[in-house]
């Protein structure tokens with residue numbers, strides 16, 4: 001998951017629109033256009049000599065992204081086109097910039113040596129680098145996975161698959177559109193693939209924000225996908241992976257492998273398996289919740305996500321795993337308990353935690369290093385890093401095995417120091433090896449006899465010739481003999497005429513000069529060949545030996561992937577222990593009950609952000625099934641309502657990922673779904689259809705809640721009109737309360753004090769407020785949650801605090817009093833207002849007095865106080881929960897009222913969704929309006 005807010009999240013435009021039938025003036029350009037046509041969606045880097053060139057629209061894009069000069073090719077001719085290029089050796093610098101900007105880049109290389117080519121050099125696409133398929137360290141972020149995702153929309157369900165080619169992790173899932181939305185949000189893929197015909201459906205459900213690429217329909221055939229997968233895994237079926245029932249999921253996964261082949265990624269042996277993301281195994285966090293709780297990404301620039309506070313991992317494997325744990329909290333108490341117990345044990349043993357962290361620090365990105373081995377893109381320095389990481393494994397294994405902690409001992413069993421590979425790398429690769437393998441100096445001396453010889457020839461050629469000269473001088477007794485070189489004969493021995501009779505018969509005379517003769521020998525000829533080709537041969541041989549070493553390393557891919565997994569887990573647990581110690585977290589009790597009881601809970605992020613000298617005010621929260629299922633929290637803006645809601649969800653989430661929590665104590669009856677809705681105005685600004693989609697999703701999720709679900713509603717209705725907002729909020733709370741299938745625990749924050757009326761008819765709804773004190777017309781925020789509702793809103797006070805001109809504040813006060821007065825009058829004299837329509841009949845009893853200040857979870861709290869003050873009576877038109885009362889309100893002879901009565905009588909409140917409720921309300925209003 002990318003944490004960088006700068007990550008590319010925009011659709012990829014179709015590049016290289018070369019306009020109508022480009023004029024190709026030369027064979028080179030013809031070759032270019034032919035390749036371009038085969039890859040119309042990609043930006044082509046076309047190798048010409050020592051440069052990578054781009055043409056046409058590609059050149060314009062490239063020059064903009066790389067900030068390089070845009071010129072023209074064939075200026076003034078019909079074949080004129082834009083041109084931008086850079087030297088081939090800068091590819092590593094420029095390529096990541098293009099990919100990070102969301103481009104799909106096709107690298108077109110020269111496929112033969114230009115010196116040897118007859119005519120036009122053969123060229124072809126050697127790699128297609130896209131945002132979702134990259135090994136480049138400059139594209140990848142150490143602490144996040146870089147997922148490629150494919151989606152296949154089936155008739156009923158949809159399938160989704162994620163692959164991080166840099167680690168080999170391959171996942172698949174299947175479910176409804178909302179589930180897919182959640183996974184997309186959680187995994188934040190760098191690139192999403194879907195079928196061309198599904199573009200509209202994708203955008204309707206998930207928005208246009210993902211960097212995406214549409215593929216032809218035939219790629220999404222189930223049989224083709226199944227075949228592709230079984231061929232890749234070399235299995236006859238997919239049963240072994242537990243995914244054989246996932247028809248749509250398999251189709252999506254097959255599409256991913258197809259795309260790898262299309263982008264020329266064929267060496268992908270490190271993708272050794274495919275895992276199923278089991279919906280049932282993890283807490284359901286819908287996409288709004290992940291975003292709203294700011295788990296891995298901040299919602300606004302400058303915001304701090306939970307992961308930034310929580311992440312004290314020291315390896316990239318740990319950091320990446322933690323990001324997954326945070327969005328996939330567990331539901332199985334025993335599994336959670338195992339993590340908690342391990343963290344506890346680590347926390348008890350300072351020395352163990354310290355030593356473990358030291359060992360972990362030595363282990364760099366083992367997972368990505370071994371993936372590079374598998375795809376044969378590992379450079380010598382990376383192999384050295386791999387061997388150094390393996391060095392740390394042995395002592396770490398011993399430490400974990402002797403720790404006496406079961407989970408850590410289990411990790412120890414998983415660790416394999418891969419000694420053969422480690423030793424082999426150390427023996428072969430020079431400690432100061434260069435990055436590239438094609439320029440020599442990669443391998444140690446003594447690794448290979450021929451290599452040593454070639455080196456001595458190539459690097460000490462003169463010495464060698466001198467040796468021959470001296471030896472032959474001695475053998476022949478010709479002290480003036482010398483070895484020399486010319487282009488025609490190569491190396492030769494020159495002997496003056498005076499000594500030519502001493503020349504051995506095996507020498508071959510090659511040239512006669514006035515004063516001397518020139519000879520060659522077998523030895524010189526062999527040497528000459530060697531020295532002339534030594535360098536070339538040297539590089540080839542080094543490459544060959546290096547490749548053999550990489551091949552050997554490939555045998556260790558499974559073991560090292562296993563090491564990486566065990567290290568990731570250990571690192572996460574050690575990180576939990578470190579965070580718990582540093583920030584004073586406690587071990588939660590996670591059990592099978594349905595009670596949520598947090599004592600003196602704190603918000604893990606806000607408490608770290610407060611200015612020096614200020615401390616976070618902790619609060620108790622208790623929710624259960626029998627007495628306090630739904631808590632309505634009122635209070636002015638800025639009082640701390642949202643903080644309270646979020647901290648409750650975050651504490652639950654931390655506990656269920658196995659972390660300690662920021663509280664004095666916490667008992668958490670395991671939660672199965674956390675569901676959040678925030679009435680932010682931007683929800684509506686996206687347009688009616690998005691709002692409808694959200695509401696439909698909300699309705700469907702509300703219908704699927706259980707006794708173990710946690711619902712957070714924050715200022716629902718803020719983004720829409722008061723009446724709409726309250727209606728929706730009201731209907732939702734009622735649904736949650738009256739739903740016979742599930743008593744989902746709910747926190748409901750609002751500054752509409754009118755909602756306190758809900759407690760009147762819903763016995764398990766309790767009113768609380770975040771205490772504020774008013775002094776001299778000003779507000780003092782106490783940040784303490786106390787029993788009872790609020791009597792009025794405080795928006796105007798907040799406006800004053802925000803520095804609003806006094807005149808405006810005074811005028812606002814005036815208008816508010818006027819409106820309040822008017823509403824009271826209207827409701828008493830002229831029948832219901834629009835607002836009262838909404839609240840109609842839901843409350844018909846007179847208001848009670850304000851509640852006293854009682855701690856939220858106090859068992860001794862007076863029932864009425866906890867329910868809070870009752871509101872002003874609202875004129876009842878129709879009482880949904882109390883039919884007997886409502887019917888007496890109608891004149892039986894009035895046909896419109898009869899119609900309303902009929903409608904109400906046929907309503908099954910228990911099965912009514914919030915949306916249906918709204919539609920019914922509308923119907924009722926229309927029925928009355930017709931009279």
Ligand SMILES: Nc1ncnc2c1ncn2[C@@H]1O[C@H](COP(=O)(O)OP(=O)(O)OP(=O)(O)O)[C@@H](O)[C@H]1O
Pocket residue numbers: 606615616617618635636637638639640641642643644715751783
């Ligand atoms: N318990 C607390 N202790 C200390 N500071 C707090 C506490 N709760 C909230 N705050 C501070 O108050 C600010 C406002 O809190 P929050 O956003 O929760 O208010 P709110 O009641 O939801 O307001 P609004 O209705 O405007 O959204 C937070 O950003 C935080 O800095």
